[in-house]
Amino acid sequence: MSKAIKQNLADSKKMSAELFCLTYGAMVTEMLKDYEDPKDVTIQLDKMGFNMGTRLADDFLAKNANVPRCVDTRQIADVLCRNAIPCYLGISATASSWTSGDREFTITLEANPLTELVQVPAHLVSAGLSYSQLIAGAIRGALEAVHFKVYASATDTGANTEIRIRFDQVLKDSLPAGEDD
Amino acid sequence: MSKAIKQNLADSKKMSAELFCLTYGAMVTEMLKDYEDPKDVTIQLDKMGFNMGTRLADDFLAKNANVPRCVDTRQIADVLCRNAIPCYLGISATASSWTSGDREFTITLEANPLTELVQVPAHLVSAGLSYSQLIAGAIRGALEAVHFKVYASATDTGANTEIRIRFDQVLKDSLPAGEDD
Numbered sequence: 305m306s307k308a309i310k311q312n313l314a315d316s317k318k319m320s321a322e323l324f325c326l327t328y329g330a331m332v333t334e335m336l337k338d339y340e341d342p343k344d345v346t347i348q349l350d351k352m353g354f355n356m357g358t359r360l361a362d363d364f365l366a367k368n369a370n371v372p373r374c375v376d377t378r379q380i381a382d383v384l385c386r387n388a389i390p391c392y393l394g395i396s397a398t399a400s401s402w403t404s405g406d407r408e409f410t411i412t413l414e415a416n417p418l419t420e421l422v423q424v425p426a427h428l429v430s431a432g433l434s435y436s437q438l439i440a441g442a443i444r445g446a447l448e449a450v451h452f453k454v455y456a457s458a459t460d461t462g463a464n465t466e467i468r469i470r471f472d473q474v475l476k477d478s479l480p481a482g483e484d485d
Numbered sequence: 486m487s488k489a490i491k492q493n494l495a496d497s498k499k500m501s502a503e504l505f506c507l508t509y510g511a512m513v514t515e516m517l518k519d520y521e522d523p524k525d526v527t528i529q530l531d532k533m534g535f536n537m538g539t540r541l542a543d544d545f546l547a548k549n550a551n552v553p554r555c556v557d558t559r560q561i562a563d564v565l566c567r568n569a570i571p572c573y574l575g576i577s578a579t580a581s582s583w584t585s586g587d588r589e590f591t592i593t594l595e596a597n598p599l600t601e602l603v604q605v606p607a608h609l610v611s612a613g614l615s616y617s618q619l620i621a622g623a624i625r626g627a628l629e630a631v632h633f634k635v636y637a638s639a640t641d642t643g644a645n646t647e648i649r650i651r652f653d654q655v656l657k658d659s660l661p662a663g664e665d666d
Contacts, residue, residue, distance in 0.1 A: 317501065317502035317503065317575065317598065317601070318499045318500065318501065318502060318575045319499070319500065319501075319502045319505055319573065319574055319575040319598050320498065320499065320500075320572060320573040320574070320575065321498035321499060321500045322498065322541065322544055322573065323505070323537070323541065323573045323574070323623075324500055324504070324505045324508070326537040326540060326541070327505070327508065327509060327512070327533075327537065327619065328508060330512075330533040330536065330537060331508070331511075331512040331515070334512070334515070334516065334519075334529075334533070335515065338515075338519050348515070352508075352511040352515070355511065356504070356507040356508065356511060359507060359602070360503065360504065360507065363503055391501060392500065392501040392503065392504045393500055393501070393504070394498065394499045394500035394501065417498065417500055420498070421540070438508070442504075
């Protein structure tokens, strides 16, 4: 584990990734029973992630006063890969595959704690289940809380997890989530 | 954080307790929508915990070859409080309130990562929701995997979480979960 990740984890309360992995697996199994279409589970995971992301953004900003204000997508990717993802998932991540004038990029998670002990059946993936969409939703929610509207989708490749992020717009006129009361 | 907890966490992959807390909250919210009776959510959390516990027992035994074989409830409580709970939840725990000739005891979690950022509405608690029953179920599952049949129920007191454990019997003739194939 690199020094940067150790430092980020030191700022946060820690627990076992195995327990999280099993709890998440139980939750997705539960949702697959409730929704007939695996695509609907993906949508639901995305929504849950979004709501968590808006709260995690507050938590992250409170703990990382030294992180500079981002003005472009390269900086956003840098903070996500170097600070936020190591802090909350305890893993490192890299940004690559920049396209559309830096408006789109892919974050690759070196190891995904959600899928560590889990084998997602291929027929559910073909039917539209994106098992790790919670993480993509959380990134979307966290960025929306700091005025960046993005689209995010997760793909578990087997070897790792890729989150494709597409920047949409800066939300200039609306207040970030959690500051409207 | 005590040295023992640091050591236990070092043996396990780590991640942020905040992320786990929010994911768990989202899961319970989802389940409350699906089941009309909060009591049914408690039963479901207990079952999910049980299944997780049987898997965590394997994981725990694989990582803790030095933990002695338990022959009585005092030793079980000791391993739970000193090794297993610190390892998976990243917190310390104490056993107390021994009754019925050591057949019943209470494990008090000093801080519960599940409830850290969560306020469980009082009307759901009165209606039978035991928010942290996943932990009680996991303890029940883990002990059953090593041949101890117990009953376990969780109570969030506001200040902390208490898990009441009642020993039922030693399962002598059945194979532990995961070893029957």
